[in-house]
Amino acid sequence: MMHADLIDQDDLLGQLRALGFEMPSGASAEQACEYAVRGLSEPRAKALKGMVEQMYTGNATILPAVRQAIEKQLLPALAEFQNR
Template identity: 60%
Template sequence: MMHADLIDQDDFRDRLVALGLAVPAGVSADQACEYAVAGLNPDRTQALRGLVQELLGGSATLLPTVREAICRKLLPALVK
């Protein structure tokens, strides 16, 4: 049996919280990104860049809503 890592909005939120970002439970991927961007500081920005690179470049499968939220909300905020 093959087991693939799947990142849904709850997994994504958990990873953001692990970085020290205040993201409430039960929010959508878009909302999680909005909370993440609102809570950025220089240290968290670096950590969030690393997380985004890991998620987009890793072997885990991102649900389309999570991938779209990262691309629309986080990437523009991280290139500033």
């Protein structure tokens, strides 16, 4: 039996919490990303960028809802932050 590594909503929440972002329990992937980009600072932006790069270049499959939340919330916020 094959076992695929998946990044689901719980994984995303866990990774964001590990970076120091406060997340309400039961938050959706989109809500978690919304919380993460609020009050974005230089250190937090770097941490988020690293997390996203690691997720996208790793071997794990990012579930569609998580990928959509990252692309809709995190990537635009990080691009805007970089352009300041």
